[in-house]
Amino acid sequence: MRRITHRRAVAGGAVVVALLAGCSPAELPQPDPDPVAETPAPVLDASRTERILQEIADDIAAGDEAQDVEAMSSRVIGPARDIRQAEYRLAEATDGDAAAGPLTTEPQVEAVAATAEFPRTAMVITQVPEGANLPLLMALTQGSARQQFALWGWVELFPGTETPALVHPDTGSAQVPNDATGLAAAPAEVVDRYAEALTDPEGEAADLFAEDPFATSVREGVTGLDDAVEAGGEATLGAEAGDDGPVALATADGGAIVMGEITTATTIRKTVAGATVTAGGALGRLLGEDAEVRGTVTGTSLVLLAFYVPPADAEDQTIRALGANTVLSEVTRDDAAAPAEEPEG
Structure with missing residues (x-):
């Protein structure tokens, strides 16, 4: 990626031309300077980033104390807000057995967009939160000049993940639009195709992605559930891209980190009349006292994923998932x- 430098032009004063009496005005020479390419400055400096991260931390603390996102201000938005509220509901339904995960905004690495346009993005790799084992990757966005930067989403990085080098915040990173060219896949396409690959690991979309712990865990979980109910039912998995985002920021090699949301739906279907099928685990807890599956029971999960997308001219075009964040949000x-019951006789 080109190194971007910030130039600032300063107008220093005014030129006054006086015409002497009795002299005819002469045509003044006009300056014809070479055009100077304007490069946008980073959208945040170190002190503003520090203040924003602290205010996000304060919002998260207020929500955690009340177990309700309504206690937060506007520093947590979009998928981040939805996921945290789902975590609070799940914690209540399970009597705290499934508590909201620990968060921190204490940074290790920061990257901010260099752009004059909106929306704007910043990303932070955090320290390891207290009570956790792995750092987080957080995405912050500013939708317009009237809005403030807020936490849009976060993922827990996978064990052993090597994150691509980010551009130093003093220089700023290129803002990457959802339909960007020059990458192995546009950010919006990455999220759509990953949802396809998750449900069809033998399909064409799966060839775009390296194997990752989240996909493996989800597929194995549904397979295990299917085996558990096979005497009277079946379990299936569906997935689709979410409505918000994705957000993306360029990496130092001309690729991008993309964070996007999907929803997954795990459905238990009773297939044998007269059989007894019961939903267990978090699915059963959210159903309440009656966990029997008479027709179908579907658990919907909100998922955030971060990807490294190589540049289009990279030798290896494989897209790598860097981390994930998922919570069961609803059971219907x-x-x-x-x-149908088989007729007797």
Whole structure:
């Protein structure tokens, strides 16, 4: 990636031309300087970034104390807010067995966009939160000049993940639009295709991505659930891209880090009339006292994922997932989908 420098032009004063009496005005020579390319400055400096991160931390602390995102101000938005609220609901439904995960905004590495346009993005790799084992990657966004930077989403980095080099915040990183060219895939396409690959690991979309712990865990979980209910039912997995984002920032090699949301749906379907199928675990806890599956029970999870997308001219075009964040947000049932009873005789 080109190193971007910030130039600042300063107008230093005014030129006054006096015409002497009795002299005819002469045509003055006009300056014809070489055009100077303007390069946008980084959208945040160190002190502003520090203040924003502290205010985000204060918002998270207020929400955690109340177990409700309504206690937060506007420093936590979008998928981050939705996921935290889902974590609070799950904690309540499980009597604290599934508590909201620990968060910190204490930074290790920071990167900010260099742009004059909106929306704007910044990313932070944090220290390891207290009570956790792995650092977080956080994405901050500013939607317009009237809005303030806020936490849009975060993921926990996978064990052993090597994050690509980010551009130093003093220089600023290129803001990457969702339909950007010059990458192995545009950011919006990355999220759509990953959702396809998650549900069809043998399909064409799966060839774009390296294997990752999240995809492996989800597929194995659904396979195990299917095995558990096979006497009277089946379990299936669906996934689709979310409505918000993605957000992306250029890396030092001309690639990009992309953070996007998907939703996954794990459905248990009763297939054998007369069989007894029961939803267990968090699915059953969110169903309440009646965890029996008569037709279908579907657990919907909110998922945030971060990816490294190589530049289009990279020798290796494989997209790597860097980390994930997921929470079961809703469980619904459809008793009308029960299998028909076979007629007697």
